[in-house]
Amino acid sequence: MNIELNQVAADQRRVAIFKALADQNRLRIIRVLYQEQREMTCSEVGAQLQISKSTVSYHFKALRLVGLTNTRQVAQTKYLSLQTATFDRYLPGFLATL
Amino acid sequence: MNIELNQVAADQRRVAIFKALADQNRLRIIRVLYQEQREMTCSEVGAQLQISKSTVSYHFKALRLVGLTNTRQVAQTKYLSLQTATFDRYLPGFLATL
DNA sequence: ATTTTAGTTCGATAATCATCAAACTAAGCA
DNA sequence: TGCTTAGTTTGATGATTATCGAACTAAAAT
Numbered sequence: 001m002n003i004e005l006n007q008v009a010a011d012q013r014r015v016a017i018f019k020a021l022a023d024q025n026r027l028r029i030i031r032v033l034y035q036e037q038r039e040m041t042c043s044e045v046g047a048q049l050q051i052s053k054s055t056v057s058y059h060f061k062a063l064r065l066v067g068l069t070n071t072r073q074v075a076q077t078k079y080l081s082l083q084t085a086t087f088d089r090y091l092p093g094f095l096a097t098l
Numbered sequence: 099m100n101i102e103l104n105q106v107a108a109d110q111r112r113v114a115i116f117k118a119l120a121d122q123n124r125l126r127i128i129r130v131l132y133q134e135q136r137e138m139t140c141s142e143v144g145a146q147l148q149i150s151k152s153t154v155s156y157h158f159k160a161l162r163l164v165g166l167t168n169t170r171q172v173a174q175t176k177y178l179s180l181q182t183a184t185f186d187r188y189l190p191g192f193l194a195t196l
Numbered sequence: 197a198t199t200t201t202a203g204t205t206c207g208a209t210a211a212t213c214a215t216c217a218a219a220c221t222a223a224g225c226a
Numbered sequence: 227t228g229c230t231t232a233g234t235t236t237g238a239t240g241a242t243t244a245t246c247g248a249a250c251t252a253a254a255a256t
């Protein structure tokens with residue numbers, strides 16, 4: 001486990017995170033979660049951003065897979081919130097610019 | 099010129115910046131510029147990252163178009179450097195994580 | 197046992213993107 | 227006038243992506 005390999009792994013993580021944020025709808029999801037300071041459901045976000053529920057589900061998955069969000073499930077409802085640790089590590093100060 | 103329109107414009111800028119950073123080679127270019135703390139040419143970067151000069155030119159343009167880099171031209175040579183103001187405004191603290 | 201609710205997965209489509217070699221431009225040099 | 231150097235632009239190709247509706251899963255309510 002040498003330094004160069006860690007560098008490559010960290011970079012792949014960074015690229016994945018940037019890809020996840022390089023979409024207008026996902027950025028809007030992040031902003032609304034940050035500004036409302038609370039968990040939100042798929043339906044709630046879909047209604048607010050005017051996009052179909054399958055598309056919202058797709059974006060929720062993309063954000064969760066790169067570790068930018070958390071999901072808490074209660075019965076059939078899933079609550080989404082920001083995983084601030086990931087932002088702190090890879091994009092410190094970014095959320096405050098929104 | 100209302101607040102919502104400014105918000106949309108700022109978001110488009112953000113998405114463009116994230117897209118520019120969501121590529122392994124462009125991220126490597128940013129890192130090498132940050133770590134070397136100096137201007138670098140297309141050829142120099144191409145040699146270091148082992149990619150063709152047309153591809154490097156393509157990435158240089160992508161970074162310049164979103165304002166992440168500066169270009170200073172001397173005769174037929176172009177020197178690239180980071181535009182730190184853009185990082186400070188949209189991604190404060192990011193460069194230091196590299 | 198249906199029906200409703202919340203979300204996921206699939207299939208299809210249209211669009212964007214990264215890459216390279218080849219051809220090109222433009223400046224400096226012999 | 228060529229020749230070299232540094233970078234850009236132009237196809238062409240293969241890969242990935244965002245989007246939607248439709249079909250599906252699983253839990254809750256009636």
